[in-house]
Amino acid sequence: MNIAWKEIKKSKVKFMILGSIVFLVSFLTFIISGLANGLSQDNAALIKDLPDGQFYMNEDAEETYNLSLIDPNTQKAALNEHDGAAALSIQMGFLNDEADKQRSVAFVTSTESELFENVQAGEIVLDRSLEEEGLKVGDILTNNQFSGEFTVKGFVDQQKYSHAPVAFINMENYKEMYRVNEMQLIFIPDGGETPVIDGLQSFTNSEFLNTIPSYSAEQLSLNMIVWFLVVISGLLFAIFFYMMNVQKIGLYGILKAIGVKTSALFKMMWTQMFFITAIALALSIALSQSFNFIAPDGMPFSLTAVTTVQLSIVFLLIGFVGATLSGIQIKKVEPLQAIQQGEV
């Protein structure tokens, strides 16, 4: 007989209160995690969507790509030695459309590579968000540091950097705009081992992301909130089951006296914990995934199935740990204590 289920059926309100709190906390966690992911995409999709590999910047740049200038000879040698390698630069800037409306963009230029858009001089390829704002192929755009004009050649999906749409431009145009001949970075797709290049410091994709100050600060805060919520839910489980167990000490004692195994009492508690958590998680997954679709345009929200499953597993594990810790009382309870306490 499943006494765990019988208790849930008889004490619906008590378990619904616990379930609703788990639901609220997990829903909030999913939403904040979706926002963290969304902001992360909005901040660095350009880098995040690259294959695993190594970024290189000048050792003197103190891990700040803006300060990095790679010697052209070093760059040439590196690109020749490694298949698929590309040198690139990123600079924040502005574009003016034909109506002189100014838009903030991240200018990106690179040597010829499959990983980045390669454009001819005078052409520009933009992130699709600018198309949604009204720009179209053939539009003429200008920049106050550039003597010529840019013609919009096309749009690409999900290319954002530092919360701004990326604008891919030709290297010669970039050099004119920023008065430099050197590139800031070299990217070498993963070829197994990490190549060492004299004078350059290497970073994995995630290490490079963390050198972007706004990215690391933003993600740290949001991830901290997510993990606080996960820990809070674990504590909630521990506290709720502790309180329920305190109320049931007498019952546990009597059950032990008549011969019920301690392990059976733990199974009863775990069954209840898994049942409540599973229902609460199912509801919050359904709602947060719906929010994925109904989130307002422009709201950086991205909750992937993988993140949802990972967080759900963490919730189940932390619920299990919380409930088990509170269940230590069950192990300690003496049948005699219960008998002397009177009616349960």
Added chain:
Amino acid sequence: MTIFTINELRKTFTTGEVAEEILKGIDLTLQQGEITALVGASGSGKSTLLTIAAGLQPASDGKILFNGRNMTSMNQEQIRKIRASDFGFVFQSAHLVPFLTVEEQLFLMLEVSETTLNKVQQKKEIADILKLIGMEHRKSAYPASLSGGERQRVAIARAIIHKPQMLFADEPTASLDSKRSKDVMELIRDLTKTLNITTLMVTHDEEMLAYADHIITMKDGLAE
């Protein structure tokens, strides 16, 4: 036939540096199918004796033989198995599981005792015992909706549904009025005689002694 023997049983409780001997060498023999009542003043050690005999707390010294097996040398799991399948308990309060119906309380006990009966046989067994205690019409009721007397009758049914060899009753009528006390004691006597169960019972109520085959008076940790 002797089913339960206690030899030189001692129990000492230690609080800080003070050790107090509650049981000072008890010898006791219980015959199958008989009801033995333990009486005595408060603090005489009768409840301690009952709970040690029932395997609910360990003795400090001495031997308890159940069916020839020495319980004092058994581990916790072995004692739990005996409690589950060979012992039945009735306490001052009914101590029913609040979220189980009367019928489910009995199912639970059969499950705990690892009965070999199949589901149909279990149902029949439960129906029979509910009839015996006059509670068949209340089989779907939860403890909260039962009267004190009804709860105690269900507790007795739970204590014997798995046909234990021993029944331990700690003041089973303490929370009942005189009429219900008599009903409950008659029920215990009738069921234990029918099922040949050996009963060790603690009581304060002199009227209940009429139902016992043997009376043992406890005084200052000794059986007189």
